[in-house]
Every structure is written in C-alpha cells, then in structure tokens.
Amino acid sequence: MVDVEKVLAQVEKDCRRTGRRLTEKRKQVLIGLLKSERALSAYEIVNYCKWTYQTSFAPMTVYRILEFLESEKLVHKLHITNKYVACSNICCKQEHDVAQFLICDSCGSVKEVSVDGSALETLKNNAEHVGFQVKSPQIELHGLCQNCCSKEQAH
Incomplete structure (x- = not known):
C-alpha cells in the first residue's frame, strides 16, 4: 500500500519547486487515486470526493484537475477505459520507460x-512497416490478475 502522506509531502515539495500549486481539490483527487486499488473514472472520483470530503465537484472540474495531474506525471490515463490511476513511480525523480498497464477484467x-x-522500438517499427504512426506508446493489456486467476481455478 502507498504511504499517501509521504507521497503528498513529496508532490507538494515538487510543485512548490516548479512554481505549480497542489490545491486542496487537486490533493483530494490525487488521494482518491492513490488509495484506489483500481482505475477510476472522473465520475467515480466525483463520487469519492462527495462521500469522503462532503464536497461537490463538477465532472469538468475533475477533468481539469486530472489534466493537471497528468501533465505533472502524477497520474496516467487509461485510454481504452477512459479511467485514471496514480503513477506507481510518483516519487521517483528519474525519467521512466514506457508504461505498460495490466488491467484485470x-x-x-x-x-x-x-x-x-x-x-517498444520493435513495436513502433512493426507499426511503421505497415504505414501506421504511433502517437501514444502506452500499452494497456487486459486479462486476469493473480488473485482472480486463483479464484477462477478454485471454482
């Protein structure tokens, strides 16, 4: 499990250093994603904030917050499902390889x-070979996690 307080302290420090603000609303959305075991849609985040903080966010506000968090490399958008997850390397200062997301159906x-x-280069070359230009190298794979595989085998 993620140490939410430690992550928030680091993110706030990084934002101050770059002149960006981690507002209370941005913090609440990020906390929701950090605490979640699964990807969340903007509407699920609206509900999380409503129940957790008794605050009402318009979905467009959440989308703007998510855009900010994504631009700061704090969250990732899963394009196939149109949901968001906190970056697993959120406190890491170095550049990362391309993200691959393993999503349990x-x-x-x-x-x-x-x-x-x-x-990734092999995948890009294969795509270019057939006249396809890759715009987002992010990879999203769907299947079953280890826990769900074990449950399925037990039945």
Missing part, C-alpha cells in the same frame, strides 16, 4: 510496469 485492479525501450 474481473476486479478492475491495475498494475503499472515498465516496457524496455528495445521492445
């Missing part, structure tokens, strides 16, 4: 792993 959990640069 049963429980909705998401794991982020890095793709080796050479593997």
Whole structure:
C-alpha cells in the first residue's frame, strides 16, 4: 500500500519547486487515486470526493484537475477505459520507460510496469512497416490478475 502522506509531502515539495500549486481539490483527487486499488473514472472520483470530503465537484472540474495531474506525471490515463490511476513511480525523480498497464477484467485492479525501450522500438517499427504512426506508446493489456486467476481455478 502507498504511504499517501509521504507521497503528498513529496508532490507538494515538487510543485512548490516548479512554481505549480497542489490545491486542496487537486490533493483530494490525487488521494482518491492513490488509495484506489483500481482505475477510476472522473465520475467515480466525483463520487469519492462527495462521500469522503462532503464536497461537490463538477465532472469538468475533475477533468481539469486530472489534466493537471497528468501533465505533472502524477497520474496516467487509461485510454481504452477512459479511467485514471496514480503513477506507481510518483516519487521517483528519474525519467521512466514506457508504461505498460495490466488491467484485470474481473476486479478492475491495475498494475503499472515498465516496457524496455528495445521492445517498444520493435513495436513502433512493426507499426511503421505497415504505414501506421504511433502517437501514444502506452500499452494497456487486459486479462486476469493473480488473485482472480486463483479464484477462477478454485471454482
């Protein structure tokens, strides 16, 4: 589990250093994603904030906050499902490889792993070979997590 307080302290420090503000609303959205075991839609985040903080956010406000958090490399958007997850390397200062997301179709959990640069180059080259230009190298794979596989095998 993520140490939310430690992550928030680091993110606030980084934002101050770059002149960006981690407002209370931005913090609340980020906390929701940090605490979630699965990806959340903007509407699920609206509900989380409503129940957790007794505040009402318009969905467009949440989308703007998510855009900010994504631009700061604090969250990732899962394009296939139009949902968001906190970056698993949120406190890491170095550049990361391309993100690969393993999304469980049963429980909705998401794991982020890095793709080796050479593997990505192979994928890009294959795409270019057939006249396709890759715009987003992010990879999203759907399947079953270890926990759900075990449950399925037990039945």
